[in-house]
Amino acid sequence: MMEPSLTQFGTQMSNLTGVRAIMKDIIETLRLGQGQEFINLSAGNPVILPEVEQLWRDCTAQLLASPDYGEVVCRYGSSQGYQPLIDAIAKDFNQRYGLSLTERNILITPGSQSIYFYGANAFGGYTQAGELKQIVLPLSPDYTGYGGVSLTPEALIAYKPSLEIDEAAHRYKYRPDFSQLKISQDTGCVIFSRPCNPTGNVLSDNEVRKIAELAAPNHVPVFIDSAYAPPFPALNFTDMTPIFGDNIIHCLSLSKAGLPGERIGVAIGDPDRIEILQSFQTNLCIHSSRYGQAISAQAINSGALAEISVNVIRPYYQHKFTVLETALNQFMPKDLPWFLHRGEGAIFAWLWFKDLPINDWDLYQQLKQVGVIVVPGNTFFPGLRDTWEHQHQCIRISLTASDRELETAMQRLVKVTQQVYQQAVVEV
Ligand SMILES: Cc1ncc(COP(=O)(O)O)c(C=O)c1O
Numbered sequence: 001m002m003e004p005s006l007t008q009f010g011t012q013m014s015n016l017t018g019v020r021a022i023m024k025d026i027i028e029t030l031r032l033g034q035g036q037e038f039i040n041l042s043a044g045n046p047v048i049l050p051e052v053e054q055l056w057r058d059c060t061a062q063l064l065a066s067p068d069y070g071e072v073v074c075r076y077g078s079s080q081g082y083q084p085l086i087d088a089i090a091k092d093f094n095q096r097y098g099l100s101l102t103e104r105n106i107l108i109t110p111g112s113q114s115i116y117f118y119g120a121n122a123f124g125g126y127t128q129a130g131e132l133k134q135i136v137l138p139l140s141p142d143y144t145g146y147g148g149v150s151l152t153p154e155a156l157i158a159y160k161p162s163l164e165i166d167e168a169a170h171r172y173k174y175r176p177d178f179s180q181l182k183i184s185q186d187t188g189c190v191i192f193s194r195p196c197n198p199t200g201n202v203l204s205d206n207e208v209r210k211i212a213e214l215a216a217p218n219h220v221p222v223f224i225d226s227a228y229a230p231p232f233p234a235l236n237f238t239d240m241t242p243i244f245g246d247n248i249i250h251c252l253s254l255s256k257a258g259l260p261g262e263r264i265g266v267a268i269g270d271p272d273r274i275e276i277l278q279s280f281q282t283n284l285c286i287h288s289s290r291y292g293q294a295i296s297a298q299a300i301n302s303g304a305l306a307e308i309s310v311n312v313i314r315p316y317y318q319h320k321f322t323v324l325e326t327a328l329n330q331f332m333p334k335d336l337p338w339f340l341h342r343g344e345g346a347i348f349a350w351l352w353f354k355d356l357p358i359n360d361w362d363l364y365q366q367l368k369q370v371g372v373i374v375v376p377g378n379t380f381f382p383g384l385r386d387t388w389e390h391q392h393q394c395i396r397i398s399l400t401a402s403d404r405e406l407e408t409a410m411q412r413l414v415k416v417t418q419q420v421y422q423q424a425v426v427e428v
Pocket of ligand 1: 044145255260265
C-alpha cells in the first residue's frame, strides 16, 4: 500500500503518543492471550457505578419527556454551548466559590481534551513574528494526553519536580521545583492536572497561586485541568480549593463523573480568552453534543451530580486506594526501595522503584507474564527534555479493578519486583 503523503501537521497528529501506543500493545496482549486471565490495571475508563448510571438514566428520562427534546437533539446550537448548561455552571460556581461568573466566562467543549488542544495551539507554537511560544508543564510526570495536543511538538516543555520522600513509610510526593521552573515572555501557556493523572498528586493552593503569579506579568494563561477536582467528580482525597484568577482557565470534565461517552468539557476563564477558544471550536467541530449538555445541566441544577460525587464516586476510589496501600504495606519487603506516591486523588496509584535494575517497559512485560497489566510510567513525561532515570522506574496502577483483583495483583507485583532486585544483586 502506498504511504499517504502527509504535511508536518498530518505527521504530527498521526503519531500515537504516550499511553495510546501502550494501549495498542495491551489490546494485542488481551486478544492473543486466549485462555490466560489478566488482571487489567491499565484502564483509564471510570467504573460504571450503579448510582451514577441511574442519575444519567433519570436525567435522560426527564429530557425525553420534556418539550425541549426536539430543540436539544434536532437542532444545531451555539458554539459556546447549550444555554441552560452555561447558566447551571455559572450559578453553581458563583454560589459555591463566591465568584461572579457570567455566561461570557464559560465555554462548553466536546470533552476537556479539546480545551487543551485549542489552548496549546492558540497560545503555544510560532507567533506571526516567528517566535516560539512554549507550552509549559510545570511538574512532570503529568497527563500523557498533553503529549499529543500541540501541532508544534518543539513547543512542549516539562519540568522535573522535587521529591519529598518519607523513607520509613515508603511514601513520596512530587513538588514543583520553583528553582528551575521558568515562565516568561517566551511562554504561551501553562497546563497541569490537579488532582494529577497519573500520580494522584494535588498541588497545594499555594503552589497553584505561585504558578499563576509567575505567569501573570506576561499575561500567560494557566490551564488548570480539573478533570478529577471538586465539585464534580470530587475525586480529591485531601482538602483542596479550586483556585480562580484573571489568567487562570479552570477546566472541568464530566467524564469521571460518569459521562465520558457524551464528551462534556467546560472552560471557565476571562471572556477574551474564552472567545479565542470558542473560535477554535467553531472551526473544528461547531459544538459539543447537546444531549450530553442537556442532561448535565439537569444533574448540576438539581445538585445531584455534586452530591453523588462526594457520597458515591469519591469513597469508591478512596477505598480502592486503601486496599492497594494495605496490600503493599503488608506484602512488600521493607528493605526494597519502593515508594508509593501519596494518594491525594484521581483514580490511579503511582509506584516508584528506586534504582530499579530494569526499565519500566521490561517491568511491564514481566508483569504481563504473571497476568497483571499496568501502564509503564515512561509515557507520562511528555515534554521532558532531560534524561532522568526516575522516568523509567515508575508504573501507573488503575484503581478500577475489584478489591480481590487489586490484592492479587499486588502480591504478584511484590514477587516480580523482589526477583528483579535480587537477580541484579546476583549478577553484580
Ligand atoms: C488529567 C486528564 N485530563 C483530561 C482528560 C480528558 O478527559 P475528557 O474526557 O474530558 O476529554 C483525562 C482523561 O482521562 C485526564 O485524565
